[in-house]
Amino acid sequence: MQSICVPAGLVSSEIDKLDKSSREPHVYSKRDMVYSPDQPLHSLFAVKSGSVKCYTIDSDGKQQITSFHLTGDIIGMESISNGAAVTYCEAMETSMLCEIKLNRLFAQNFTGVDKNLLRLLSHRIGQRNTHYLNVVNTTAEQRVASFIMGLSDHLYEHGFSRNEFKLPMTRTDIANYLGLAVETVSRVFSSLKQKDIIDTKQSILFIQAPAELKQMAS
């Protein structure tokens, strides 16, 4: 329990000082909403297990996914600037998240926390840029390959298998995130399977030729 809600990006000596509220995980069921746009929000959330998707709804009522988050991710950083959520954030499966209250963090006022938070946000800006580069000026095949590699890398960094994992999101969600039609994503998956680069069994994905996939993604 002590370790379950350690916010990634904060060094361990600081963790003990964090308010207890930051260490109690909350369980969300599939389709539960973590937060919604315009809701006052002065916290970050650490994804301890499961997965969530963040999205906006445009004027036509159409959903647009801005990000997916898995174990080890911290979400809600874009809300700091005006103290309110700007996206919907919804659990894609049963998930555990820890709330990290910002005012508690600031009240403690120990050096290092602010800098760590800064680094965290800075890193996120870089990630957003990378994702942007992956989507702009690339073919459908490159986008999907890059998306799969991104998941693979993230899971590996958090102690999971690099070449065999469950895709928590639907093809529709992947398509939406990558700016493609569902059918296009499905066709790319089929094509990659035919080339023996990946394989799927229900929502489990197997990467059979990581090197080839990586090259496609570049």
Add this chain to the structure above:
Amino acid sequence: MQSICVPAGLVSSEIDKLDKSSREPHVYSKRDMVYSPDQPLHSLFAVKSGSVKCYTIDSDGKQQITSFHLTGDIIGMESISNGAAVTYCEAMETSMLCEIKLNRLFAQNFTGVDKNLLRLLSHRIGQRNTHYLNVVNTTAEQRVASFIMGLSDHLYEHGFSRNEFKLPMTRTDIANYLGLAVETVSRVFSSLKQKDIIDTKQSILFIQAPAELKQMAS
């Protein structure tokens, strides 16, 4: 001179405490590089006049623009996380930038600076998301309209004309930024001109029907 290098996003009471080095502007000529990838970087830069573009070079040697910045923008936030620049940053015209050294900022250690920086970075994450939404799942016409409206809004917020301004970047740069071919961007400009929504004279752009343009951008 006192006011020329005030970093936007920091409240005025804090500015006086900033190191003098943060208040001396540096002039860059067209095509001068502000920083390059992997270069150690522990500063932000405030664009006081002119404009810059930030871009990466991919494995094939192709340039990909991640952002444009005009007067009032602060750049370099994605470098905080690892102390090194991740993109090229190049002046598109004669420009003045002020360097804001982070260690001076932290050394001062007055409450508020860190929080202000956090808000700044948080806001940037939101901006990056917004730009992403503008590019994914939109037509070429929507992207260009949204791009022009974005420039117009930014310039207006900084005391310039909302409906008549110089485009500091080439069509090629706009196309690259929006993930389109140059020819497509040119065609959209032509189409908007034919509909009397905009007009151009050399690199000066006139917005003749702001309401229509805004609607297209949505």
Add this chain to the structure above:
DNA sequence: CGCCTGGTTGATAAAATTCAAAACTTGTGG
């Protein structure tokens, strides 16, 4: 068991890219 969501596949249509050529700007040196 049958409905419903999610996934796949095929045919057609739309959008944007690519290739090619010409017109226009901008910058430079005589």
Add this chain to the structure above:
DNA sequence: CCACAAGTTTTGAATTTTATCAACCAGGCG
């Protein structure tokens, strides 16, 4: 200050990529 070269913008036609429409299949759940 003009002329020329280099870079930029525009336009047209053909091609490619992806979206859309439509049908069908599979699995999970009431």
